[in-house]
Amino acid sequence: MAFLEVNGIELPCPSVGLEIILSDAVNSGRNANAEVIAEKVGKTNLKYNNLMWKWLTPDEWSLICNLFSNFFVTAKVWSPLENDFVILKMYPGDRSAQVYWLDEDHTTPRNFMDCKVNIIDCGLIER
Numbered sequence: 001m002a003f004l005e006v007n008g009i010e011l012p013c014p015s016v017g018l019e020i021i022l023s024d025a026v027n028s029g030r031n032a033n034a035e036v037i038a039e040k041v042g043k044t045n046l047k048y049n050n051l052m053w054k055w056l057t058p059d060e061w062s063l064i065c066n067l068f069s070n071f072f073v074t075a076k077v078w079s080p081l082e083n084d085f086v087i088l089k090m091y092p093g094d095r096s097a098q099v100y101w102l103d104e105d106h107t108t109p110r111n112f113m114d115c116k117v118n119i120i121d122c123g124l125i126e127r
Helices: 058-067
Strands: 019-030 036-056 073-079 084-102 109-126
Touching: 036 058, 036 073, 036 084, 058 084, 058 109, 073 109
Parallel strands: none
Antiparallel strands: 019 036, 036 109, 073 084, 084 109
16 A cells, blocks of 8 residues: 555655645634634645655656646545545645756656645545
């Protein structure tokens, strides 16, 4: 079993540095005494921040980029709230990579390094 699956496809193990962020939406304001009045709205959401691969081939990076071509994905991720894997509807942030090596004609990338994407929770699909 892979650490991360997107749309049923196992992704390579990410590099060190992945941050798993828990985020709560809050409806807040101040009352007449300027005291903060806040209420948690909905569930705690999960964000995989700094999801990175140090070295990928063009085929691997293309696969990862194309998995997000429809924006929303179904991802199987580990959740600290459940201490287990959950299946979430998620969406990506920016995707970036550095070209490391070009082919002999200096026209086509042969390797990428520091390939990154953040994926953000839209809601739980199933456990």
